[in-house]
Amino acid sequence: MHAQVDAFTHTCFMVTPYDAYVDVCAELAELTPGDHAKKSALFNSGAEAVENAVKIARTATGRDAVGVFDHAYHGRTNLTMAMTAKNMPYKHGFGPFAGEVYRAPMSYPFRDGLWGAEAAARAVDVLDKQVGADNLACLVIEPILGEGGFVVPAQGFLPALAEWCRDRGVLLVADEIQSGFCRTGDWFASDHEGVVPDLVTTAKGIAGGFPLAGVTGRAELMDSVHVGGLGGTYGGNPVACAAALGAIEEMRRHDLTARAREIGATMTARLEALRAEHPVIGDVRGRGAMMAIELTAPGTTDPDPARTAAVAAYCHQQGVVTLTCGTWANVFRFLPPLSIPDHLLDEGFDVVAEAFAATA
Structure with a gap:
């Protein structure tokens, strides 16, 4: 980070590109679940990453609706407040919120006692009836809930959702902002059951406390957005990228x-x-x-x-x-x-x- 500050602190990647941004994207391509071709776009915060994942999903599918889950937390911007389940302190008094967001029941073993396949069937039944899979651009889920109570879904719940999404052309977006980067004992919580999301959002642990976030997805999905459709003045700041590269190196070195x-x-x-x-x-x-x-x-x-x-x-x-x-x-x-x-x-x-x- 110090070396990067001595070189330059800001150029805006869309105006003057720099290696560190590309290097972080290469790391994300290697570390996130799946061995398919991937691309990434970098941003500043988790909420910004989630919003851009939704933008990509809507562009790639031509659909509008977004599925989310009970007890979810996805951020404090207008769209991500709509996606977040808890009213106080996150949503109270801040509406109206973005539309076309629909909520399904989450697997919560302590409270519902359902097997993973049962909980998944309950969730997709709600989505099929209230939204219709043909209208869903994406299903956004935290593989382990964060603010919602660190709820670990029952075994089989995430794979069943992934299969349902694949069969119906719905993109699965894993919000790994809190659960990613070694936190759960894998690089990403999705790895535990071999779930391969179409898009993964990252932030928090990626850069050792510096503001950096990312969306990593299948290359063809990322390429579906028109030129200039994704970006931002400070996204992928060079100092934050240097911090991310250092943090990832430490994670590897110390296992x-x-x-x-x-x-x-x-x-x-x-x-x-x-x-x-x-x-x-x-x-x-x-x-x-x-x-x-x-x-x-x-x-x-x-x-x-x-x-x-x-x-x-x-x-x-x-x-x-x-x-x-x-x-x-x-x-x-x-x-x-x-x-x-x-x-x-x-x-x-x-x-x-x-x-x-x-x-x-």
Whole structure:
């Protein structure tokens, strides 16, 4: 990054191209699921990436409708607010929102108890009846829900959706903005079941905290957009691209997919031990270094946001940053840095355990 700043900080890639942008696109082509020919366009934020994925899908298919899911979070722009499920604080008072967005039920094993194929059949039945597959440009899904509660869909749910999309000419868009780049123990969460999306959106972990996002897709889909149809003044900023190349190099060098799995094993053991002591923890879920617990009235699925807030407040007072999420604000999500040493991870979870005991 320092070397790039010394050279230049901005040109606008569409006016004066530079190598780092192309190098990031080459990395995305290699790392994202599937071995088909791919192209990428770079942007600034996850919401911008999602919006551009929808633009590409609409152009490529000639269709307008967009399918999304319960508990989804896709961003804070007008279109992505329409695609996001949760009202407060993301949507309240900010309408009217973009049209032609339709919501289907998500696989949520803790709450619906459905097998993956059953949950997928329920979702596509809603889409078939309310929208009609012939009108759908794309189905946009987080392979593991982020803000919606770190919900891991039942095994088989994503492959069944992918098959339905292929059979009906609907593009599958994987929003890997939170789950991508080693977080779940694979480079992308879609890899876990061998799902190959038509388009993948990335941001967050791609550039070590610098503003960068991308849409990577099948080359023929990316090429369907007219010249000049995708772009932006700052998209693929050269300093952010340099940060991305450095971050990806570090992920490879230190095998952070394996490290994410190690972190996940540690967190799972600690969280399962906590659940055995505190029946308010109704569910432990996640994959790799993307774990969560859902707090409910013991023996039920009734959300307990008050206890969640109390535990979070205690952790913050003790210097441990925790994040809550979920449609009912009753889920703790744990996203430790993939570079965290074991002793700090253990220290953090010691405080979490204290917090549950202190608020019991």
